[in-house]
Amino acid sequence: MLSTNETTLDTLKPGDKAKILKVRVKGSSIRRKLFDMGIVAGSEIQLIRRAPLGDPLEFKIKGYNLSIRKMEARDIFVQVLE
Amino acid sequence: MLEDNNKIKVALAGNPNVGKTTLFNAITGSKQHVGNWPGVTVEKKSGFTKYKGYDIEIVDLPGTYSLTAYSMDEIVSRNFIIEEKPDMVIQIVDASNLERNLYLTTQLMELETKIILALNMCDLATERGDKIYLNKMEEMLATPIVKTVASQEKGINHLLDKVIEERNNDQHHGHEIGYGDEIEEKIFEIEKILANDTEITEKYPLRWMSIRLLEGDENIKDKVNKSSVASKINDVLDSIDQEEYEADIADKRYSTINIIFPQICTRANQVLTKSDMIDRVLTNKYLGIPIFLSLMWGAFELTFAFATPFMDMIEIAFTWLAGMVSTNLQPAWLASLVGDGIIAGVGSVLIFVPNIFILFFLLSLLEGSGYLARAAFIMDRLMYKIGMHGKSFIPMLMGFGCNVPAIMAARSIEDDRDRLITILVVPFVSCGARLPIYILFAGTFFGRQAGTVIFAMYVLGILVAVASAKLFRLTVIKGKPAPFIMELPPYRVPKLKSALIHMWDNGAMYIKKAGTIILLGVTIIWILASFPWGVEYGSESSYVGIIGHLFEPFLRPLGFDWRISVALVFGFVAKEIVVGSIGVLFGVGDNQEALSQSLLADPGITPLNSMSLMVFSLLYMPCVAAMSVIKKETGSWKWTIFAILYGVAVAWIMAFVVYQGGKLLGY
Amino acid sequence: MVTKGENMKMKAHSKMLLAFLLGCSYIIAGTIQSSTGIIRILSGKPITSGLPHIITEALYIPHDILSGLILILLGTVFIYGFMELCQGIEEGIAYVYVGTLLAMIFAGIYLLVTTGNILEAYLLKNEDFIGWTPLDDLRPEIYLGFVSLIAYAKWKKQFDVKNE
Ligand SMILES: Nc1nc2c(ncn2[C@@H]2O[C@H](COP(=O)(O)OP(=O)(O)O)[C@@H](O)[C@H]2O)c(=O)[nH]1
Ligand SMILES: [Mg+2]
Numbered sequence: 001m002l003s004t005n006e007t008t009l010d011t012l013k014p015g016d017k018a019k020i021l022k023v024r025v026k027g028s029s030i031r032r033k034l035f036d037m038g039i040v041a042g043s044e045i046q047l048i049r050r051a052p053l054g055d056p057l058e059f060k061i062k063g064y065n066l067s068i069r070k071m072e073a074r075d076i077f078v079q080v081l082e
Numbered sequence: 083m084l085e086d087n088n089k090i091k092v093a094l095a096g097n098p099n100v101g102k103t104t105l106f107n108a109i110t111g112s113k114q115h116v117g118n119w120p121g122v123t124v125e126k127k128s129g130f131t132k133y134k135g136y137d138i139e140i141v142d143l144p145g146t147y148s149l150t151a152y153s154m155d156e157i158v159s160r161n162f163i164i165e166e167k168p169d170m171v172i173q174i175v176d177a178s179n180l181e182r183n184l185y186l187t188t189q190l191m192e193l194e195t196k197i198i199l200a201l202n203m204c205d206l207a208t209e210r211g212d213k214i215y216l217n218k219m220e221e222m223l224a225t226p227i228v229k230t231v232a233s234q235e236k237g238i239n240h241l242l243d244k245v246i247e248e249r250n251n252d253q254h255h256g257h258e259i260g261y262g263d264e265i266e267e268k269i270f271e272i273e274k275i276l277a278n279d280t281e282i283t284e285k286y287p288l289r290w291m292s293i294r295l296l297e298g299d300e301n302i303k304d305k306v307n308k309s310s311v312a313s314k315i316n317d318v319l320d321s322i323d324q325e326e327y328e329a330d331i332a333d334k335r336y337s338t339i340n341i342i343f344p345q346i347c348t349r350a351n352q353v354l355t356k357s358d359m360i361d362r363v364l365t366n367k368y369l370g371i372p373i374f375l376s377l378m379w380g381a382f383e384l385t386f387a388f389a390t391p392f393m394d395m396i397e398i399a400f401t402w403l404a405g406m407v408s409t410n411l412q413p414a415w416l417a418s419l420v421g422d423g424i425i426a427g428v429g430s431v432l433i434f435v436p437n438i439f440i441l442f443f444l445l446s447l448l449e450g451s452g453y454l455a456r457a458a459f460i461m462d463r464l465m466y467k468i469g470m471h472g473k474s475f476i477p478m479l480m481g482f483g484c485n486v487p488a489i490m491a492a493r494s495i496e497d498d499r500d501r502l503i504t505i506l507v508v509p510f511v512s513c514g515a516r517l518p519i520y521i522l523f524a525g526t527f528f529g530r531q532a533g534t535v536i537f538a539m540y541v542l543g544i545l546v547a548v549a550s551a552k553l554f555r556l557t558v559i560k561g562k563p564a565p566f567i568m569e570l571p572p573y574r575v576p577k578l579k580s581a582l583i584h585m586w587d588n589g590a591m592y593i594k595k596a597g598t599i600i601l602l603g604v605t606i607i608w609i610l611a612s613f614p615w616g617v618e619y620g621s622e623s624s625y626v627g628i629i630g631h632l633f634e635p636f637l638r639p640l641g642f643d644w645r646i647s648v649a650l651v652f653g654f655v656a657k658e659i660v661v662g663s664i665g666v667l668f669g670v671g672d673n674q675e676a677l678s679q680s681l682l683a684d685p686g687i688t689p690l691n692s693m694s695l696m697v698f699s700l701l702y703m704p705c706v707a708a709m710s711v712i713k714k715e716t717g718s719w720k721w722t723i724f725a726i727l728y729g730v731a732v733a734w735i736m737a738f739v740v741y742q743g744g745k746l747l748g749y
Numbered sequence: 750m751v752t753k754g755e756n757m758k759m760k761a762h763s764k765m766l767l768a769f770l771l772g773c774s775y776i777i778a779g780t781i782q783s784s785t786g787i788i789r790i791l792s793g794k795p796i797t798s799g800l801p802h803i804i805t806e807a808l809y810i811p812h813d814i815l816s817g818l819i820l821i822l823l824g825t826v827f828i829y830g831f832m833e834l835c836q837g838i839e840e841g842i843a844y845v846y847v848g849t850l851l852a853m854i855f856a857g858i859y860l861l862v863t864t865g866n867i868l869e870a871y872l873l874k875n876e877d878f879i880g881w882t883p884l885d886d887l888r889p890e891i892y893l894g895f896v897s898l899i900a901y902a903k904w905k906k907q908f909d910v911k912n913e
Contacts, residue, residue: 028298028328029152030565035332036148037567038182043336048361052370053463056472056566062181063349065361065570067459069466072565359843360850369826373851376819380858388861391868394875530793 005080010057010073012047018078019044025075038062039076088136090249093163095190096174097183098145099452099571101202104580105174105232106142109242116587124158125493133242136249141168147182147569149189150294151301153496163193164286170196170248172241174232177207177214178572180347181339187223188259188335192290198244199227205234211350219346233577258289261334265327268296272318279311295319296327357452357572364456374460377453378479385440385483386514392436400429419608422619427604427655428597434484434707437514439589441480441487446584448476450576454494455568462566468548469555471495471563474504478547481511482540485708486592489715497564503554505715506725509704510547510732512540515657519699522661523692526678535693539700546701546732558724592707603655603706610651620666626651640698640737641691650698656705690749694741701733765834767900768845771852771893772827778810778889779820786814809887820889823852849897856894862886 012018020043025031038061039045048058048065056069096102107114110129127142143162144155151157163171173190175183190197207214220227228244230237260266272292276282282291282305294302295315306315364373404421411417448454454476462472473495481488488508495501520539524532555561610625617624622631622644630648637647645667653660661677668680681687703709703726713722785801789812796802796812805812826848833841863886870878 023329028325029150029300030567031325032150032297032328032332033148033152033565033567035329036150036152036185037569038185038336040333040336041329042333049365050367051459051463052365052367053460055463055466056459058365058459058570062179064179064182065572067455067566067568067570069462069566072567354840359840360847362840362843363826363829363847366829369822369829372822373826376822377851377854379815379819380855384858384861388865391865391873394869394873398873 007078007080008074009045009047009059009068009076009078010070012078012080014047014049017044017046017081019081020076020078022077023075024077025072030072034068034072034076037066038064039066039068044081045078090136090138090170090245091141091166091168092138092245093141093143093168093171094174095143095159095163095171095186096145097147097176097179097186098569100145100174100176100179100183101230101232102142102145102174104577105200105202105230105238106140107580107583108232108235108238109138110140114583114587116591124154126158131242133239134246136246138242138245146186148186149193150297151299154498155496157301160193163190163195168195170198170245172198172200172245174200174202174230177201177203177229178210178212179203180214181336181343184223184339184342185335187225188338191225191258192287192293194287194290196248197225198241198248199223199225200230200237200241201227202230202232204229204237205231210355213348215346222342222346259335259338261293261331265296265330265334268318268322268327269293272296272315275311275314275318276306279309282306282309282311293331296322297331298324298328355572357574360573361456361570364453365460370460374457381441381444382483385437385444389436389440393433396429396433396435400425400432404429415612418612418619419605422611423604423608424601427607427659428601432593433658434486434515435589435593437484438487438592439585441483442588443581443585445476445480445487445491446581447576449494450574450580452571452573455570458566458568459570466563466566469551469563470503471497471500472566474500477504477508478511481508481513483514485509485511485513485704486711487588489708489711490588490592492715499559499561500564502716502721503551503559505712506554506721506728507547507550509708509712509725509729510543510550510701512543512700513657513704515705516700518658518661520696522664522674522677523681523696526681527689527692535696539696542697542736543700546736550728550732592711607652607655620648620663639742640734641688641694641741642698643686646691646695650702653699654703654706656707657699660699688749690741690744693744694737697740698733698737701729701736703729764842764845764904765831768827768831768834768848771848771896771900772824772831774893774896775820775824775827775852775889777824778808778893779817779822779824781805781808781817782810782812782820782889783814783817785810785812786817788812790814808889809892811888816888816890819855823848823855826851849901852890852894852897853901855890856898859886859888859890859894863891 006021007018009018009020020039020041022041023031023034023039025034043061046060048060050057051067056067057073058065058067060066094102094106106127106129110131113131114127114129116125116127124144129140129142131138131140141162143159146153146156146159149156149160162168171190171193173183173187175187187197187199201214201216204214216227216229226244226248228237228241230241232238261269269289269292272295273288276288276291282288291302291306295306296319306312364370366373404425407425408417408421411420445454448457457476458472460472461475465472465475474492477488477491477495479488480491485508488511489505492501492504492508495504516539517536520536521532524535524539528535607626610629611620613625614623617627620626626648627644629651630644633647633651634642634644637650642650645664648667649660649663652663665677668677668684681692709722709726712725713719716722781801781804785796785805788801789796796805804810826844830841830844830848833844835841863883866878866881866886867883869875870881
């Protein structure tokens with residue numbers, strides 16, 4: 001059962017905080033890069049803003065700012081925190 | 083023996099933007115050597131310093147977040163540590179961003195090398211109110227730690243003291259991470275198999291290699307596949323769920339950090355940092371793009387307006403030199419070689435040195451301030467649509483100034499294919515040297531419409547670059563742009579010293595590289611223009627004239643006669659020679675006014691011819707200097723020749739369409 | 750404590766005022782600069798008489814579309830900050846801060862351009878620069894930039910990181 005506040009990273013609104021559940025991005029080197037940057041299950045992540053043209057997205061994770069395209073964010077499952 | 087005893091080889095590692103370059107510059111001062119790592123276009127910097135009787139060699143490794151094999155940078159870094167076995171590695175750690183920085187530390191530790199942590203940016207951490215418990219941190223990580231503020235050159239001596247102390251300390255520190263029973267069992271199993279291969283045992287830390295194999299590191303797999311234990315290893319690897327292990331291992335590293343972190347650091351509660359404040363404005367939905375464009379415009383304004391007096395000085399110097407030579411040097415042919423050939427040719431290229439220096443200086447300021455990453459962030463959407471990466475935008479933009487630094491700036495793009503595409507399309511961006519050609523022809527033939535025609539040339543250049551990028555993505559360089567997984571570093575006040583060093587390194591590289599090839603190019607052109615013996619320089623009966631005639635049938639459909647063909651051949655050396663050689667060939671020399679008149683009077687040159695000529699000049703190979711940096715940056719003759727042929731082909735086709743189309747329409 | 754709070758409020762007010770005044774000045778100067786630039790291009794000759802001439806002479810405003818647009822943009826950044834501050838959004842101060850930074854950057858750019866021209870005129874004695882004086886290069890980017898510099902110097906501390 002999907003709980004109601006379980007979603008993917010690209011659907012967050014600016015300011016939303018979430019906890020990463022699962023990284024399902026295809027391609028092992030991209031996945032590993034995401035891991036290296038701190039996108040691992042259990043990490044807390046916050047959407048800061050979208051780029052002026054709507055993509056990529058800027059997140060705050062582990063105390064720094066990281067940018068990812070929507071395409072990869074779509075495959076990262078998160079639980080929105082209140 | 084004694085000599086050996088006071089040599090220390092240190093590698094600098096660290097995440098990007100932690101102050102590695104600043105620290106490197108602070109330690110080594112001007113005693114630096116910049117080159118490339120063998121076989122790849124990753125910059126290698128090394129430098130020396132003498133300290134308390136020791137000769138310390140410092141190698142600046144590329145900035146990386148990790149030592150997996152995501153990019154060439156990471157492979158280069160870890161190969162250096164494993165294969166060249168430096169005495170120790172200094173990892174520069176950003177004190178204001180400990181968690182992510184420690185991730186690299188965990189990986190360095192597995193490489194079983196001595197590590198010193200330089201806790202940099204301490205000023206920022208203190209200012210923010212963070213507290214870092216140094217003793218606790220040293221104890222938990224089991225590594226020596228030194229506080230530094232690289233930008234104020236603080237803590238450098240303390241760091242060097244530590245280097246010497248560690249050098250004379252045989253005790254091995256290092257605190258490796260445990261990955262939990264299940265993974266540890268597998269690590270142990272693989273380690274045991276690897277131990278049977280003496281070559282691997284000698285060269286690599288076995289535990290590290292086992293972990294890398296479990297993480298599915300292709301680069302390491304290749305190495306193992308060539309060894310005697312390949313099949314056994316593959317049996318083990320086939321039995322596990324690779325994806326699961328990969329995630330678990332990264333997870334474990336971060337969770338270890340999560341356990342350590344709260345014990346060594348209490349972070350002040352951040353409301354809004356200065357950097358966040360700046361970012362709110364500079365990446366604002368509506369203001370972000372206009373501000374970006376206006377800053378770029380300002381950079382160009384500065385590049386050109388400020389460079390002009392220096393360009394004039396260079397021109398004056400070379401004119402004087404050429405004059406000296408032609409009046410004083412005997413015999414006449416030598417005076418002509420040196421004056422018309424070498425000095426004129428080299429001068430025509432060196433004249434861009436001020437531009438290139440300023441462009442690199444500004445680029446370095448942009449990078450040091452953290453804005454470069456935002457530029458990529460802002461433009462990525464647009465660039466992605468045309469099959470390129472956000473990071474390609476700045477190099478393309480620099481191309482309007484001069485293609486040479488633009489091609490060199492493509493280095494900041496990690497993905498090889500993204501970089502290659504950028505390098506291949508930059509030459510279509512109309513650089514400053516092409517402008518005189520447009521001014522002459524548009525000014526002569528299009529009167530009040532001249533501005534529009536010139537603008538159209540710039541637009542055409544951009545369109546061809548974009549279309550080519552798309553075409554390459556569909557054919558020779560298939561695939562999608564690399565993912566945009568990028569840190570947006572905090573804004574900082576850039577360091578003047580770093581910018582000056584960066585400017586000097588790259589400017590000098592241009593002079594050296596371009597210089598030699600240009601010398602060769604201009605000498606060849608001079609020989610062609612002066613022989614057979616006794617002909618007038620560059621006249622119809624010289625080899626150049628003959629080549630012009632040879633090319634004429636090929637260029638006839640574009641509306642060019644032999645004289646234009648000759649000028650275009652000269653243009654291979656540098657575009658700014660084109661106007662000058664047309665002047666010579668029409669027998670009016672340097673006088674623009676007279677040249678305009680004789681072009682207008684010449685029945686062979688109509689507005690349509692000149693349009694076709696401008697299109698051709700825009701698109702065919704920019705100059706020898708650009709070609710030589712393409713060779714240098716791609717490291718491949720194949721792609722260099724491809725770039726030349728593709729450029730000429732596109733130029734021919736477009737000029738053909740313009741000329742023949744125009745004729746059909748009755749112009 | 751009360752006095753300190755009052756003090757803060759007053760400073761916020763003075764920043765709002767600055768943002769508003771600078772915003773308006775930049776937008777007005779930019780509009781004049783761009784529109785005279787358009788007139789110049791449409792008419793195909795330099796503007797040498799009439800009201801536009803008098804105004805631009807008095808305020809040292811060149812006739813140039815592009816740089817005028819940038820002035821308008823700088824003004825917009827200040828006004829953006831002013832409006833957010835008016836709505837009680839404290840982060841609006843970011844726009845004032847970045848606005849002053851950008852203003853100083855562009856002032857710096859034009860001062861360097863002037864330095865280049867000085868070299869041309871007095872060192873190289875370029876013919877194109879006969880009769881040129883550094884005052885000819887004075888423009889709104891430069892003098893308005895100085896206002897920003899003063900504001901920046903005065904408020905430097907308050908733009909710094911805030912902790913709670
Ligand atoms: N405040 C502060 N800034 C620093 C320090 N070290 C470096 N910087 C700044 O950080 C930025 C990035 O530094 P750089 O050496 O280029 O980082 P690299 O990417 O690791 O080589 C530059 O603007 C430096 O001036 C430091 O200790 N304190
Ligand atoms: Mg660096």
